[in-house]
Structure formats: C-alpha cells, structure tokens
C-alpha cells in the first residue's frame with residue numbers, strides 16, 4: 817500500500833475522532849470513561865479486569881461513533897421525515913443503549929465485589 821495514502825487515511829480517521837469529540841453524547845461517554853478509569857485505579861483492578869474495562873470503553877466509543885455516522889447518513893439521505901429514517905436512527909441509538917446497559921452490568925459485576 818502507498819505510504820502517503822496510508823497516512824492520509826489515518827489523518828481522515830483522526831478527523832473522524834475530532835468530529836465525534838464535538839458531539840455531546842460522545843463527550844458524556846468520555847466523561848463516564850474517565851470516571852470509570854479513576855474509580856478503577858483506586859479500586860485496584862486485576863490485569864484481566866482492566867482488559868475487560870478498557871475493551872468495554874473502546875467498544876462504547878466506537879459504537880457511539882458508528883451511531884453518529886448513521887445519523888449523518890440518514891440526515892443526508894432523508895432530510896424529510898420518513899418512517900425508515902426514524903427506524904434507522906432509532907435502531908442505531910438502541911444498539912448504543914443495549915451496549916451501555918450490558919457494559920454497566922459487567923462493570924458492576926467487576927466493581928461491587930471489590931467494594932463490599
């Protein structure tokens with residue numbers, strides 16, 4: 817693969833991350849992740865527990881970014897109200913919610929036994 821093309825792709829991906837950082841939902845995920853990392857540090861997690869926590873945080877960020885991308889594409893493809901546009905947006909938002917709920921449950925399963 818052409819080296820410059822590879823670097824350019826990397827720059828575009830980084831621009832995508834910056835775009836996500838402007839989103840309020842993404843900022844709240846970053847804030848939550850920061851709190852989890854601080855609490856994890858003071859709680860004292862094992863290697864495997866850190867692995868799980870970091871994996872969940874990374875997946876949450878990635879899923880939120882995909883959700884935002886879907887919102888953008890839907891707005892572009894269907895600026896007018898359309899039931900399919902609603903379904904697409906609500907499905908993507910629902911996917912984020914499902915993952916957030918299960919992440920919270922897994923997080924509690926890791927943290928609660930260490931606190932009590």
Ligand SMILES: Nc1ncnc2c1ncn2[C@@H]1O[C@H](COP(=O)(O)OP(=O)(O)OP(=O)(O)O)[C@@H](O)[C@H]1O
Pocket residue numbers: 887890894895896897898899901902903905906
């Ligand atoms: N083009 C559309 N056609 C039908 N329903 C839509 C459309 N755009 C958004 N909706 C629906 O309207 C509701 C409110 O949407 P929301 O407030 O999230 O606006 P949004 O445009 O999706 O979000 P954002 O402000 O983050 O771009 C959601 O159920 C969403 O699916």
